[in-house]
Amino acid sequence: MSARILIVGGSIGGLFAAVLLNRAGFDVTVTERSVHGLEGRGAGLVAQREVFDILRDVGVEHVAQIGVIAHERIYLDRAGGIIHQQRTPQTQLSWDVLFRTFRDLLPDARYQIGRRAVEVIQEADGVRVRYADGREERADLLIGADGIGSQVRATVAGPHSLPDYVGYATWRGLLPEAEVPKAAADQLFDRFAFYEMPGSHILGYLVAGPDGSNAVGRRRYNWVWYRRYTPEELDAVLTDRDGQRRPFSLAPGHVRPEVVAAMRADAQRLLPPSFAAAVTAEPRPFIHAIFDYAPPHMVAGRVALMGDAAFVARPHTAMGVAKAAGDAFALRNALLGTPDIDAALATYEAERAPVGRSIVAYGQRLGKSLE
The missing domain is CATH 3.50.50.60 (FAD/NAD(P)-binding domain)
Structure with missing residues (x-):
């Protein structure tokens, strides 16, 4: 047995x-x-060798092709100018597609929510x-x-x-590409984009749509903004709409409106215009504190x-x-x-x-x- x-x-x-x-x-x-399952909770990911290996092992290597290619890396200054460009093509996969693929490989009786x-x-x-x-x-x-x-x-x-909390957190957004303002899309799409400043940085890239599509118009833009918070500030940020302090993160729709508004105001004040526009366009940003x-x-x-x-x-x-x-x-x-x-x-x-x-x-x- x-x-x-x-x-x-x-x-x-x-x-x-x-x-x-x-x-x-x-x-x-x-x-x-989770009562409702986990699908739809992920964003984008940059796959490493082990991910390609496991896709090959279980016979779904084609999933590695369900991604969006960033043809180059760009680094922006505060005004939005490109200060460095690097031709390093890279494929970003969708967490949702990866999750759904492996969930479908496991019989329903063996997965209990x-x-x-x-x-x-x-x-x-x-x-x-x-x-x-x-x-x-x-x-x-x-x-x-x-x-x-x-x-x-x-x-x-x-x-x-x-x-151990390390002193900073990530704000994240994942929105349909059609909802990203055109000026931001023109600069950010099909690239892996970065902006760095003291104690903070933001990056962004396209991933496949929720249905796995990588066709233009059906993809999603994934941005990640690293920001420092004292433990006291983090307590306030991670207190959800119901007044409950969550230990690690808040999912989309659970961040208090006033916290979202403050984050968006900071984006307009601190970020290059294209990133500020992408951040502001996300209707339900979410946040993860970072730990070791x-x-x-x-x-x-x-x-x-x-x-x-x-x-x-x-x-x-x-x-x-x-x-x-x-x-x-x-x-x-x-x-x-x-x-x-x-x-x-x-x-x-x-x-x-x-x-x-x-x-x-x-x-x-x-x-x-x-x-």
């Missing part, structure tokens, strides 16, 4: 692991706390997970793929294993961490999805390599922990100018 594997967290990383393990013959179930894990109980030869609805699931192995705010992480790394975290362990007993539930790296690395793909490959290969689950998990940790630590350190080096 194949090992029963429970994956807590149904975002990209959990899906990567679930699809690879399911295809390898393991009995896999994913539980995701609306199930929030609240307790993990280690046993001699397995693990039990208790959910908010009172039900329990038992498995031979639990994989924590539940992201930066992981509920599973404490079982592996201890009760105080919380990521490296766990002392990735494995404890029959519980393993992967993706951002393990190592939280700053987005400058553009390696979050690649890191999750690498973790998924390593887990599958280790479990296929031996029927001894404990030995397999030791192999997994030995391979991936040094990689995770190096990515976190790389992100810290890249983010020094923003601290």
